[in-house]
Amino acid sequence: xxxxxxxxxxxxxxxxxxxxxxxxxxxxxxxTASETGKKVAxxxxxxxxxxxxxxxxIPVYPENHGAMIGAAKMGVELCEKAEAxxxxxxxxxxxxxxxxxxxxxxGPIGGLPRPDMLVCCNNICGTxxxxxxxxxxxxxxxxxxxxxxxxxxxFSAEAKRYVRRQIDExxxxxxxxxxxxxxxxxxxxxxxLSIEGQRLWQAVxxxxxxxxxxxxxxxxxxxLALIVTLRGTQQxxxxxxxxxxxxxxxxREGVGAVDxxxxxxxWDNLPIWYRTKWLSDKFAAHGACLVxxxxxxxxxxxxKYMNEDDFLExxxxxxxxxxxxxxxxEMARTVIAxxxxxxxxxxxxxxxRSCKPYSLGQYDIRSIVERERGVPxxxxxxxxxxxxxxxxxxxxxxxxxxxxxxxxxxSA
Amino acid sequence: MITAGVDIGSITAKAAVLKEGEVLAxxxxxxxxxxxxxxxxxxxxxLAEAGVAMEGVDAVAATGxxxxxxxxxxxxxxxxxxxxxxxxxxxxxxxxxxxIGGQDSKAIxxxxxxxxxxxxxxxxxxxxxxxFLEVMARALEVDLDSFGELSQRAERAARISNLCTVFAxxxxxxxxxxxxxxxxxxxxxxxxxxxxxxxxxxxxxxKEPIMMTGGVAKNKGVVAALERQLGCPIEISPYxxxxxxxxxxxxxxxK
Ligand code: SF4
Numbered sequence: 001x002x003x004x005x006x007x008x009x010x011x012x013x014x015x016x017x018x019x020x021x022x023x024x025x026x027x028x029x030x031x032t033a034s035e036t037g038k039k040v041a042x043x044x045x046x047x048x049x050x051x052x053x054x055x056x057x058i059p060v061y062p063e064n065h066g067a068m069i070g071a072a073k074m075g076v077e078l079c080e081k082a083e084a085x086x087x088x089x090x091x092x093x094x095x096x097x098x099x100x101x102x103x104x105x106x107g108p109i110g111g112l113p114r115p116d117m118l119v120c121c122n123n124i125c126g127t128x129x130x131x132x133x134x135x136x137x138x139x140x141x142x143x144x145x146x147x148x149x150x151x152x153x154x155f156s157a158e159a160k161r162y163v164r165r166q167i168d169e170x171x172x173x174x175x176x177x178x179x180x181x182x183x184x185x186x187x188x189x190x191x192x193l194s195i196e197g198q199r200l201w202q203a204v205x206x207x208x209x210x211x212x213x214x215x216x217x218x219x220x221x222x223x224l225a226l227i228v229t230l231r232g233t234q235q236x237x238x239x240x241x242x243x244x245x246x247x248x249x250x251x252r253e254g255v256g257a258v259d260x261x262x263x264x265x266x267w268d269n270l271p272i273w274y275r276t277k278w279l280s281d282k283f284a285a286h287g288a289c290l291v292x293x294x295x296x297x298x299x300x301x302x303x304k305y306m307n308e309d310d311f312l313e314x315x316x317x318x319x320x321x322x323x324x325x326x327x328x329x330e331m332a333r334t335v336i337a338x339x340x341x342x343x344x345x346x347x348x349x350x351x352x353r354s355c356k357p358y359s360l361g362q363y364d365i366r367s368i369v370e371r372e373r374g375v376p377x378x379x380x381x382x383x384x385x386x387x388x389x390x391x392x393x394x395x396x397x398x399x400x401x402x403x404x405x406x407x408x409x410x411s412a
Numbered sequence: 413m414i415t416a417g418v419d420i421g422s423i424t425a426k427a428a429v430l431k432e433g434e435v436l437a438x439x440x441x442x443x444x445x446x447x448x449x450x451x452x453x454x455x456x457x458x459l460a461e462a463g464v465a466m467e468g469v470d471a472v473a474a475t476g477x478x479x480x481x482x483x484x485x486x487x488x489x490x491x492x493x494x495x496x497x498x499x500x501x502x503x504x505x506x507x508x509x510x511x512i513g514g515q516d517s518k519a520i521x522x523x524x525x526x527x528x529x530x531x532x533x534x535x536x537x538x539x540x541x542x543x544f545l546e547v548m549a550r551a552l553e554v555d556l557d558s559f560g561e562l563s564q565r566a567e568r569a570a571r572i573s574n575l576c577t578v579f580a581x582x583x584x585x586x587x588x589x590x591x592x593x594x595x596x597x598x599x600x601x602x603x604x605x606x607x608x609x610x611x612x613x614x615x616x617x618x619k620e621p622i623m624m625t626g627g628v629a630k631n632k633g634v635v636a637a638l639e640r641q642l643g644c645p646i647e648i649s650p651y652x653x654x655x656x657x658x659x660x661x662x663x664x665x666x667k
Contacts, residue, residue: 381536401492408527
């Protein structure tokens with residue numbers, strides 16, 4: 001083995017293997033649920049999953065599935081199918097992929113298992129409401145909607161009461177569908193595991209405060225899957241502990257994710273799933289490391305509102321005050337805090353054709369960040385799943401120009 | 413020191429030869445389907461005009477969409493950096509550069525040292541590029557080159573509220589149907605493109621003096637519309653089309 005492949009080996013994250021294993025078993029479990037007598041719920045990525053875990057229901061995430069479809073470069077085919085069914089090309093590509101996939105059992109894993117119920121929380125966007133209604137009609141199964149009011153400037157006591165009450169309704173809904181009583185002790189346990197998992201995930205992400213950063217946002221996009229899908233389980237906790245140990249070891253040994261890390265950048269918005277490798281290589285070639293992102297950190301950003309001794313009570317607030325459900329000013333404050341925390345020299349914003357709530361306001365955030373921290377922003381116009389919105393030459397030109405500008409600034 | 417810069421764009425390829433910061437020659441040709449060949453051709457032409465042999469060139473840099481295809485390029489760099497470098501060499505007072513090409517438009521903010529401080533680009537949408545004008549010229553059955561002149565004869569600018577090329581085209585067709593004067597419609601089109609570009613420049617936070625380059629800079633109507641929006645004059649470089657190539661030659665010297 002020569003020094004180059006040696007170095008490449010050293011940079012490989014070993015936990016990846018374990019992660020793939022866990023995800024494979026998770027999907028096998030979900031897809032064989034009807035044989036094992038377990039119930040399956042489809043739930044939105046920002047949805048309250050813990051009560052499902054407490055009821056032994058297997059949660060399945062169409063958005064995680066959408067990411068897999070995107071990464072497998074199967075998004076265009078499914079989006080085109082949805083468009084042929086009559087859905088607008090402006091609709092989110094996760095929604096289009098999922099709606100089309102359900103009718104043909106396509107995609108990399110032959111479709112998701114049939115749901116026994118759907119759980120939709122609109123804390124991420126309004127799209128999910130109609131999307132889940134469509135699926136509820138298609139599968140003819142019950143749908144629960146958790147309505148979380150948008151927090152323009154604050155979270156009022158009324159809003160809190162309103163969401164809290166719906167959590168009781170949610171529990172009644174689960175008792176009805178599962179035909180068994182809700183176990184509060186079990187719920188408390190799941191709540192504690194959820195918070196522990198989130199803390200560990202935050203700790204993993206925070207290892208990139210070190211220079212060089214032991215991992216990049218592109219790695220975080222991959223390792224995110226468990227905190228989304230298996231939040232509230234011992235398995236997620238164990239896995240992130242393993243990953244954290246590995247990252248800490250890399251920090252101790254000075255192993256950086258990018259050779260000669262020169263620039264530290266912050267990523268905003270969803271990944272461009274079908275181009276993560278290309279983008280990661282592109283930035284790395286410039287010595288740029290994407291040290292953090294607003295996306296993967298969203299699955300632990302509510303920790304400040306959560307109370308592990310009373311999960312159900314604090315959950316109303318935690319699930320309402322997430323990144324996509326707050327005003328632009330608070331979003332900008334979050335971005336600035338991340339720039340400070342991770343020592344970022346630049347911001348990379350993916351203006352995502354699919355995700356309107358994430359992309360609206362980016363230009364304002366950009367100017368606020370520029371004003372407050374003098375940090376420049378690169379905007380990449382694309383789509384997380386629909387490759388038809390990715391123009392390689394243009395995007396490459398923008399990235400190269402941005403990195404040239406950073407280099408000129410550095411030398412000035 | 414003699415350096416050369418080659419800018420291979422999606423439609424045209426440009427080359428420039430520089431000697432100690434002085435432009436010896438420039439050359440322009442169509443890119444066609446073979447970017448490398450087109451780049452080599454304009455380079456050979458510029459060298460011939462400058463009376464310099466290829467062996468006499470100390471360094472070559474390539475830029476533009478086809479920048480990676482030029483076999484003789486020692487340096488590969490983007491148009492953003494090159495435009496700034498070119499403008500800084502020829503017009504060092506300029507702080508903001510607006511480049512409106514056929515396919516995209518960009519605005520670059522430069523520091524006192526001529527380095528890029530910030531930039532914005534529009535490469536997804538035809539509105540605000542030369543393409544928008546082309547579509548409108550076809551709808552009006554007017555030669556694009558006479559657009560600037562015709563608009564200056566307008567009594568008033570017709571209102572074109574849509575910024576989307578597709579919708580604006582149907583708006584123009586309804587204006588024609590309603591009997592609106594062609595000159596007024598053209599003036600309205602220039603206003604529309606001007607406000608689109610103005611919005612882009614505003615996002616950048618521009619600084620005077622401002623220069624415009626790119627093919628659309630030849631259209632007096634667009635320049636005038638943008639000047640009205642900005643409330644300040646815009647300078648046009650005689651080398652407007654070749655600024656990227658000239659800048660590449662400057663960058664080649666620095667490396
Ligand atoms: S619109 Fe955005 S938040 Fe909503 S489902 Fe699509 S990607 Fe997710």
